[in-house]
Amino acid sequence: MRKILLLLLLVVSPLKAEIYNINQLDLKKHQGKVVYLDFWASWCKPCQKSFPWMNNLMAKYPAENFTVITVNLDAESEAMHQFLGKVKADFDIYHDPSGQIAEQFKIEGMPTSYLIDASGKVVKKHIGFYTKHVDKYEREIEELL
Amino acid sequence: MKVKYQWLILCALLTASGCSSLGVKPWERETLAREDMLMDADALDLAFDEHIYFSKEASSGGQGFAGGGCGCN
Numbered sequence: 001m002r003k004i005l006l007l008l009l010l011v012v013s014p015l016k017a018e019i020y021n022i023n024q025l026d027l028k029k030h031q032g033k034v035v036y037l038d039f040w041a042s043w044c045k046p047c048q049k050s051f052p053w054m055n056n057l058m059a060k061y062p063a064e065n066f067t068v069i070t071v072n073l074d075a076e077s078e079a080m081h082q083f084l085g086k087v088k089a090d091f092d093i094y095h096d097p098s099g100q101i102a103e104q105f106k107i108e109g110m111p112t113s114y115l116i117d118a119s120g121k122v123v124k125k126h127i128g129f130y131t132k133h134v135d136k137y138e139r140e141i142e143e144l145l
Numbered sequence: 146m147k148v149k150y151q152w153l154i155l156c157a158l159l160t161a162s163g164c165s166s167l168g169v170k171p172w173e174r175e176t177l178a179r180e181d182m183l184m185d186a187d188a189l190d191l192a193f194d195e196h197i198y199f200s201k202e203a204s205s206g207g208q209g210f211a212g213g214g215c216g217c218n
Binding site for chain 2: 039041043044073074075079099102103107108109110112
């Protein structure tokens with residue numbers, strides 16, 4: 001019964017996010033696009049605040065030039081699924097439970113995001129998410145488009 | 146004598162390396178981020194503690210962390 005309910009919930013929910021394993025993350029595949037790479041976790045409050053804005057980015061900029069890719073750093077995938085049941089995500093999510101990519105990117109705080117230009121070079125790094133700086137973040141993206 | 150020094154240096158190095166992995170990484174703060182992990186989770190308890198610090202040590206504040214204690218932002 002529980003499984004059927006869960007399945008029903010999955011079908012009915014407007015969730016557009018695809019969840020992949022972190023090993024499937026290949027940033028080279030997105031070369032030619034500006035990429036907003038965001039590291040988040042379900043327990044991190046500012047991360048939650050950034051979700052509607054990132055959804056907005058996906059709608060605002062053309063998909064052939066821009067994409068949002070996020071990496072979830074929850075140790076338990078259940079916490080991530082619970083979070084995504086409550087918060088809408090219109091972008092792809094890569095689950096990194098052991099933090100192997102976070103280690104590579106030397107994440108200093110949660111959330112941390114990187115703005116990567118079309119050539120694959122990291123141009124900007126933001127530690128934390130501040131709604132008051134949203135305009136600045138968007139200007140940085142538009143400069144690269 | 147020389148061997149003794151070598152051992153001493155080796156021990157010192159081993160001891161020093163013990164501090165290389167202190168603390169949790171920003172993405173490992175899940176448990177710390179829980180509300181009940183806050184030092185000011187219980188208001189009454191906090192008030193008692195504050196009173197003791199204030200009257201005995203002439204200090205106050207510095208108990209809470211903004212943002213749920215997860216070190217976010």
